[in-house]
Amino acid sequence: MTSTVPGAAVRLADLPLRPELRGEEPYGAPQLDVPxxxxxxxxxxxxxxxxxxxxxEAVTGAGAGLNRYPDREAWALRTDLARYLGHDLGAENVWAANGSNEVMTHLLQAFGGPGRTVLSFTPTYSMYPEYARNTYTRYVTSPRRDDFTLDVATTERAVAEHQPDVVLITTPNNPTGTPTGLDVVRAALAATSGVVVVDEAYQEFARTGTPSALTLLAHHPRLVVSRTMSKAFALAGGRLGYLAAAPAVVDACRIVRLPYHLSATSQAVARVALAHADELLSQVDALRTERDLLVDWLRARGLAVADSDANFVLFGGLPDRRAVWEGLLARGVLIRETGPAGWLRVSAGTPLEMAAFRTALSEVAETQGLPGWRPDPASRTTPPTTEHPTGPERGDPR
Known part of the structure; x- marks a missing residue:
């Protein structure tokens, strides 16, 4: 039967696509209806x-003016974000966009591009190479230490070798959860004349007393600190990311942004969330507790586990991680197949969700005969649910 969809006979491969996009897949973290x-x-x-x-109420108020363009500078929102961050920052130090994904794109549009290089340290956030590809920026990496940490010597060697225009340091790192000390940030700033971007998407989940790179901004005009409201603020659906930096960095982002890039409703929703910051962030401690309990439990089962300051845990020692991932999915638990070979990542959830994960992983490990597995006497098995389609694993939207 001939398709009635206009243009259906033309395949992506038939179009004059940019060469570096051929064979690529769209962002595709599975969005499956599982418990x-x-x-x-x-x-x-x-x-x-x-x-x-x-x-x-805020969306209704914004809706009354949807026939007009929004404040393209998002000045009120940036003022609220600066107040939340503290450190004597003002609205002129803050830039906001549709998730920190767009913030990073703006930064590479402004400071990357043809003939320029961005450096990151792997394993790390899997969207970084896509930002680089989309902005025609050369992407290079340097490996982290065996425990996934990043030290001064590694950073200085990598900067000296690659001479990057942009350095990306992710702390807590994704997908490992490991933090990076401010000594490393200072070393990167001293070693390069380029821009150093510290991605703190998960900073609110760091252990109490962990310093933020925000403390360095006053003395380092080439430093950028990126954040998001998607994680700790429980505003993933609101799509709001932001950065803090010198006003000149913000001006660079203003040059490359699309006109009116943040909708009136996005700005209104984010401002309400900031007004309720104490309440929305009140579950951070609970999620830290679940994270730490999960680390202990996984280690007690004989698995390798990366130290985490984020709201997720990377665990390894899996000869066939795909089989483990599929086994969990069949039992109604969707986690992330990402990171180095033999490792999987699971987000910290509610106590009920964590109990379901522990039960499912116990059954999968025993069913598959996972090497070195030490059963949990407290776990109970549950019957598998229906199977679900799978898709390519990519980065997490921020």
């Missing part, structure tokens, strides 16, 4: 009724 979704590091606690009421 326990622990694959994209979302905050599992939805907004309260009081927050929802304020969101509805």
């Amino acid at each position: 326990h979704r622990l694959n994209v590091n979302e905050n599992p606690y939805p907004p309260s009724a009081a927050v929802l009421a304020d969101l509805a």
Whole structure:
């Protein structure tokens, strides 16, 4: 039967696509309807009724002016973000966009591009090479240490070797969860004349007392600190990311942004979330607790586990990680097939979600005969649910 969809006979391969995009797949983290979704590091606690009421009022107010363009500078939102961050920052130090994904794209549009290089340290966030590809920036990497940490010597060697225009340091790192000290950030700034971007998407989940690179901004005009409201603020659906930097860096982003890039409703929703910051961030401690309990439990089962300061845990020692991932999915638990070979990543969730994960992993490990597995006497097995389609694993939207 001939398709009635206009243009259906033309394949992607038939189009004059950019050469570097041939064979590529769209971003495709699985979005499956399963009981326990622990694959994209979302905050599992939805907004309260009081927050929802304020969101509805704010969106209604913004809706009354949707026939007009929004404030293209998002000045009120940037003022609120600066107040949240502290460190004597003002609105002129802050830039906001549609998730930190767009923030990173703006940075590479401004400071990367043809003939320029961006350096990151692997394993790390899997979207970085895509930002580089899309902005025609050369992407190079240097490996982290065996425990996934990053030290001064490694950083200085990599900068000296590659002479990057942009250095990306992710702390806590994704997918490993490992933190990076400010000594490494200082070393990167001293070693390069380029821009150093510290991606702190998961900083709110770091252990109490962990310093932020925000403390260095006043003395380092080439430093950029990127954040997101998708994780700790439980605003993944709001798509709001931001950075803090010298006003000149913000001006560079203003040059490359699309006109009116942040909708009026996005700005209104984000401002409500910031007004309720204490409430929305109130579950961070609970998620830290679940993370730490999970690290202990996985290690007690005989698995390798990376130290984590984020709201997720990377665990390894899996001869066939795909089989483990599929076994968990068949039992209604979706986690992330990412990171080095033999490793998987699971987000910290509610106590109920964590119990379901432990039960499912115990059954999968015993069914598959996972080497070195030490059974948990407290675990109970559950019957498998229906199978679900799978898709390519990529980065987490921020």
